[in-house]
Amino acid sequence: MKLKVNGSEYEIDADPDTPLLYVLRNDLALNGAKFGCGLGQCGACTVMVDGKAIFSCLTPMLVVEGKEITTVEGLGSIDNPGPLQRAFIEEQAAQCGYCIAGMIMRAQALLQKNPDASDAEVRAALEPNLCRCGTHMRILRAVRRAADLMRTAAHGSERRAP
Amino acid sequence: MTAFRTLAAIIGLCLVTAIGFVAIAWRSPIAPVPPPNTASFDRELLRRGAQLAAAGDCNACHTAPGGRAFAGGRALPTPFGTIYSTNITPDPDTGIGQWPEEAFRRALAEGVDREGRQLYPAFPYDHFTLLTQEDVSALYAFFMTREMVTATAPENEISFPLNVRMLLAGWKLFFFRQGPYQPDAAQSAEWNRGAYLSEGLAHCGACHTPRNRLGAEKASERYGGGEIEGWNAYALNEASPAPVPWDTESLRLYLKNGWHDAHGVARGPMAAVVDNLATTPDADIKAIATYVASIAGPVSAERQQAAEALVAAARNPAGKSASGTETSGEHIFHATCAGCHESERPLPFGGVNLILSTGPSGPNPHNILNVVLWGLPPADGARSPIMPGFAASLSDQQIAALLSYVRARFSDKPAWPDLEKKVREARNAGRPDTVYPAHGIDPAEAMLNRGEGP
Numbered sequence: 001m002k003l004k005v006n007g008s009e010y011e012i013d014a015d016p017d018t019p020l021l022y023v024l025r026n027d028l029a030l031n032g033a034k035f036g037c038g039l040g041q042c043g044a045c046t047v048m049v050d051g052k053a054i055f056s057c058l059t060p061m062l063v064v065e066g067k068e069i070t071t072v073e074g075l076g077s078i079d080n081p082g083p084l085q086r087a088f089i090e091e092q093a094a095q096c097g098y099c100i101a102g103m104i105m106r107a108q109a110l111l112q113k114n115p116d117a118s119d120a121e122v123r124a125a126l127e128p129n130l131c132r133c134g135t136h137m138r139i140l141r142a143v144r145r146a147a148d149l150m151r152t153a154a155h156g157s158e159r160r161a162p
Numbered sequence: 163m164t165a166f167r168t169l170a171a172i173i174g175l176c177l178v179t180a181i182g183f184v185a186i187a188w189r190s191p192i193a194p195v196p197p198p199n200t201a202s203f204d205r206e207l208l209r210r211g212a213q214l215a216a217a218g219d220c221n222a223c224h225t226a227p228g229g230r231a232f233a234g235g236r237a238l239p240t241p242f243g244t245i246y247s248t249n250i251t252p253d254p255d256t257g258i259g260q261w262p263e264e265a266f267r268r269a270l271a272e273g274v275d276r277e278g279r280q281l282y283p284a285f286p287y288d289h290f291t292l293l294t295q296e297d298v299s300a301l302y303a304f305f306m307t308r309e310m311v312t313a314t315a316p317e318n319e320i321s322f323p324l325n326v327r328m329l330l331a332g333w334k335l336f337f338f339r340q341g342p343y344q345p346d347a348a349q350s351a352e353w354n355r356g357a358y359l360s361e362g363l364a365h366c367g368a369c370h371t372p373r374n375r376l377g378a379e380k381a382s383e384r385y386g387g388g389e390i391e392g393w394n395a396y397a398l399n400e401a402s403p404a405p406v407p408w409d410t411e412s413l414r415l416y417l418k419n420g421w422h423d424a425h426g427v428a429r430g431p432m433a434a435v436v437d438n439l440a441t442t443p444d445a446d447i448k449a450i451a452t453y454v455a456s457i458a459g460p461v462s463a464e465r466q467q468a469a470e471a472l473v474a475a476a477r478n479p480a481g482k483s484a485s486g487t488e489t490s491g492e493h494i495f496h497a498t499c500a501g502c503h504e505s506e507r508p509l510p511f512g513g514v515n516l517i518l519s520t521g522p523s524g525p526n527p528h529n530i531l532n533v534v535l536w537g538l539p540p541a542d543g544a545r546s547p548i549m550p551g552f553a554a555s556l557s558d559q560q561i562a563a564l565l566s567y568v569r570a571r572f573s574d575k576p577a578w579p580d581l582e583k584k585v586r587e588a589r590n591a592g593r594p595d596t597v598y599p600a601h602g603i604d605p606a607e608a609m610l611n612r613g614e615g616p
Binding site for chain 1: 549
């Protein structure tokens with residue numbers, strides 16, 4: 001089965017009902033998404049499929065065939081982090097860090113769809129994702145900062161446009 | 163000349179009929195009174211009023227999602243248009259603050275408001291008419307001591323001629339019988355108490371009995387199952403699609419806790435009902451369970467045996483078949499559903515084994531579809547069922563494949579037709595506010611029960 005992850009195509013040899021999370025971590029060594037509860041209740045496994053945040057632990061590989069899968073690794077690199085990654089670093093939003101990849105991916109899906117999301121909308125969107133360290137306030141600040149970064153970048157490119 | 167006379171006679175007859183109808187339909191207003199002094203009500207009366215209001219599920223319709231308790235404005239979709247619930251807080255201008263008890267009693271017993279306007283039976287006065295004078299007084303005391311909220315409901319979206327309220331007097335001639343409840347001497351006191359509550363205040367039939375084209379409950383199909391706000395209210399009579407038949411004890415536990423091991427969880431509009439019933443005295447819940455169990459009648463030995471086999475099978479889930487010929491629906495089930503629904507984790511956090519659930523055996527896929535698409539969000543500060551929704555990760559086609567598999571494996575009923583279309587329609591309709599659990603009737607009510615209020 002062919003999967004498209006972070007812009008690259010991969011040929012995967014696994015049962016069609018294998019959860020996407022296992023494929024990402026075990027076959028592709030993309031270890032950003034985490035196994036938390038395996039029940040779609042904690043959000044640590046959240047990735048984006050066709051722009052929507054989904055629980056990869058409950059998503060069998062066969063339903064994402066041919067779709068655009070994006071993991072936290074697809075948003076940037078250590079040298080060149082994406083706006084959400086940068087904002088999470090600048091706000092020091094991670095404590096143990098286990099939930100952060102999921103938080104970032106759900107926030108990415110929200111901001112892609114609604115760059116001007118209000119604080120209430122950010123809170124509502126992130127509701128399915130749990131953080132047991134209690135860094136929620138920093139996470140919310142980081143998402144706000146990332147939204148500002150994305151807006152500035154968008155304005156910047158507009159000005160540069162001929 | 164003859165033609166003229168005939169015409170005159172017809173016109174005359176019409177006029178007389180019209181005048182006669184108006185004479186029946188016209189109800190006099192009841193003079194407004196200043197809002198009663200809240201301190202004038204007896205505390206015990208208030209406590210009972212709070213319990214009764216909960217058993218009546220009043221907040222479910224009279225509170226808008228995220229709105230103030232009992233301030234109305236919730237949209238109630240009906241086949242005749244959208245009706246908005248009214249403000250029943252004691253606000254003198256926009257609520258019922260100026261209603262004397264007599265007006266409140268008339269609204270419940272006869273479906274006429276203080277001004278004398280006929281009320282739509284979306285307000286289930288065809289049930290509330292059975293209430294005793296004492297219970298109406300307790301409810302009046304409860305509502306008159308709620309927090310006043312200034313709020314006017316939007317205008318109903320009902321088109322001519324049904325927006326002429328006087329016509330409801332005609333509807334009542336056909337479909338409305340005024341109470342109060344008449345006990346059945348052949349039945350026990352507990353059964354009669356249950357019947358009084360279920361038929362009256364709790365108005366179970368308003369959802370669980372199908373309605374005719376004029377919106378009245380079909381007397382010939384009592385508790386034959388209805389539809390409400392995009393959900394099935396399953397049949398409670400002998401046509402019940404529950405794989406394990408309900409009995410008094412399982413109904414009692416279900417109504418008290420909101421779930422039952424051998425049936426599953428109460429969700430959709432029933433979530434608010436069980437949340438509210440949590441404050442109802444145990445004896446009343448037992449009485450309701452006794453009455454509701456009697457609607458379906460005794461269970462045959464054969465059906466009981468089949469049910470026991472299902473309960474045993476649920477303890478040993480079949481697991482994944484190794485045939486190598488699985489359909490996509492089966493693959494999706496194993497990756498997406500089995501982790502909870504074949505886990506043996508107890509309810510409400512674990513998922514019920516679907517061979518016990520009524521969803522796969524329902525007359526249509528509405529309930530299971532709502533739950534698969536939108537999930538069961540957790541209730542704030544309460545133990546509640548939880549389930550993630552799959553609207554974002556599964557396509558219409560994939561959900562249809564999943565539900566066909568679930569129907570075929572977990573029920574003995576024929577396949578649901580047009581599944582993919584139904585998935586598309588449910589998705590396009592958007593997340594209904596009924597997927598959110600209610601949070602009890604009113605914070606003030608909890609205080610009353612602890613003896614702190616009002």
